[in-house]
Amino acid sequence: xxxxxxxxxxxxxxxxxxxxxxxxxxxxxxxxxxxxxxxxxxxxxxxxxxxxxxxxxxxxxxxxxxxxxxxxxxxxxxxxxxxxxxxxxxxxxxxxxxxxxxxxxxxxxxxxxxxxxxxxxxxxxxxxxxxxxxxxxxxxxxxxxx
Amino acid sequence: xxxxxxxxxxxxxxxxxxxxxxxxxxxxxxxxxxxxxxxxxxxxxxxxxxxxxxxxxxxxxxxxxxxxxxxxxxxxxxxxxxxxxxxxxxxxxxxxxxxxxxxxxxxxxxxxxxxxxxxxxxxxxxxxxxxxxxxxxxxxxxxxxx
DNA sequence: CGCATAACCTTATGCGCATAACGACTGCGG
DNA sequence: CCGCAGTCGTTATGCGCATAAGGTTATGCG
Numbered sequence: 278x279x280x281x282x283x284x285x286x287x288x289x290x291x292x293x294x295x296x297x298x299x300x301x302x303x304x305x306x307x308x309x310x311x312x313x314x315x316x317x318x319x320x321x322x323x324x325x326x327x328x329x330x331x332x333x334x335x336x337x338x339x340x341x342x343x344x345x346x347x348x349x350x351x352x353x354x355x356x357x358x359x360x361x362x363x364x365x366x367x368x369x370x371x372x373x374x375x376x377x378x379x380x381x382x383x384x385x386x387x388x389x390x391x392x393x394x395x396x397x398x399x400x401x402x403x404x405x406x407x408x409x410x411x412x413x414x415x416x417x418x419x420x421x422x423x
Numbered sequence: 424x425x426x427x428x429x430x431x432x433x434x435x436x437x438x439x440x441x442x443x444x445x446x447x448x449x450x451x452x453x454x455x456x457x458x459x460x461x462x463x464x465x466x467x468x469x470x471x472x473x474x475x476x477x478x479x480x481x482x483x484x485x486x487x488x489x490x491x492x493x494x495x496x497x498x499x500x501x502x503x504x505x506x507x508x509x510x511x512x513x514x515x516x517x518x519x520x521x522x523x524x525x526x527x528x529x530x531x532x533x534x535x536x537x538x539x540x541x542x543x544x545x546x547x548x549x550x551x552x553x554x555x556x557x558x559x560x561x562x563x564x565x566x567x568x569x
Numbered sequence: 570c571g572c573a574t575a576a577c578c579t580t581a582t583g584c585g586c587a588t589a590a591c592g593a594c595t596g597c598g599g
Numbered sequence: 600c601c602g603c604a605g606t607c608g609t610t611a612t613g614c615g616c617a618t619a620a621g622g623t624t625a626t627g628c629g
Contacts, residue, residue, distance in 0.1 A: 280530055282553070283537035284465065287447070289556035290540070291462060292483050294440035295616080296564030298585095301433070302617080312617095313585050316437060319430065330607060337441050342586055344609060349584090366594045366607040384426055391429035394436070396562045398555065406555075407428070409548065410435035416542045418442030441586080444615095448587080458587095459615050476577060488616055490579060495614085512577040512624045576625070584617080595606075 297394065304386045308379060309353065313338075315383045317346055318355065318372065322380035326371035328361065337418070355379055443540065450532045454525060455499065461529045463492055464501065464518065468526035472517035474507065483564070501525055
């Protein structure tokens with residue numbers, strides 16, 4: 278692999294990360310949300326109440342991050358945290374009604390963001406793109422099987 | 424645009440961002456670097472000494488971030504910050520010899536990271552990929568011309 | 570020439586993410 | 600039944616990033 282290609286690729290991924298996240302933050306700000314929180318709300322809306330460990334897995338971030346995010350979203354009134362009756366270690370996280378409403382708005386914003394992001398790309402690329410991105414994620418992200 | 428497609432796309436970008444950055448951090452840790460610092464060193468190595476405002480522009484992050492990163496890299500001995508003789512507001516940032524050596528190592532690691540990232544993708548996609556990513560960055564990132 | 574505006578940097582503060590270290594609980598093997 | 604490894608969550612700490620506000624120097628315009 279070429280030094281120049283590798284640099285261009287990594288730099289492109291880094292820039293896309295920064296800008297996509299920044300744009301998401303702009304769109305989410307009117308809803309009173311910070312970038313990253315939307316994923317948690319969408320996941321809960323998609324699958325129903327879940328344990329924090331499951332959220333951590335689904336969101337691709339570590340348990341301490343989930344602890345803080347859930348605390349803040351609870352303070353904002355969008356989720357509710359209750360002790361799991363069957364496992365005294367765990368706490369289940371569920372959407373409140375305001376959280377459900379917010380999830381719906383986020384989905385609309387995400388259409389806007391996605392359209393904006395892929396503007397000008399050929400149609401056949403649009404088909405492949407999610408798969409490509411997913412492949413790269415798993416290539417670079419799967420836990421060491423130890 | 425489809426709600427489902429938009430969700431998948433944004434989620435894929437978010438996950439790729441997290442994992443690619445996390446993997447970069449793993450690779451950079453043995454060099455004593457944190458993710459994000461490598462871009463600054465590579466930029467300096469590519470273009471020579473620069474003003475912080477130029478770095479801010481090149482890296483795609485805000486001036487306060489550059490201030491902190493440069494302070495820490497200076498504390499690590501990899502760069503040197505000196506007042507600009509022709510503009511008393513500005514400070515020019517230059518690589519030290521240890522910084523130059525580090526930049527070379529980073530370039531090697533980036534080949535590793537890039538190869539890992541695109542593993543399994545078809546060759547014609549590899550050609551288009553940097554352009555695609557760049558297009559998405561600029562789509563979502565250009566400053567409002569205000 | 571003088572003054573308002575703009576550019577460069579810094580400080581303060583806050584969020585999302587990470588790792589490390591810890592206490593609480595579960596559940597399995599002896 | 601008990602002890603111990605593994606799981607769930609939390610706290611503490613640190614980094615990269617952001618925005619907001621302020622100080623200093625440069626510059627362009629009347």
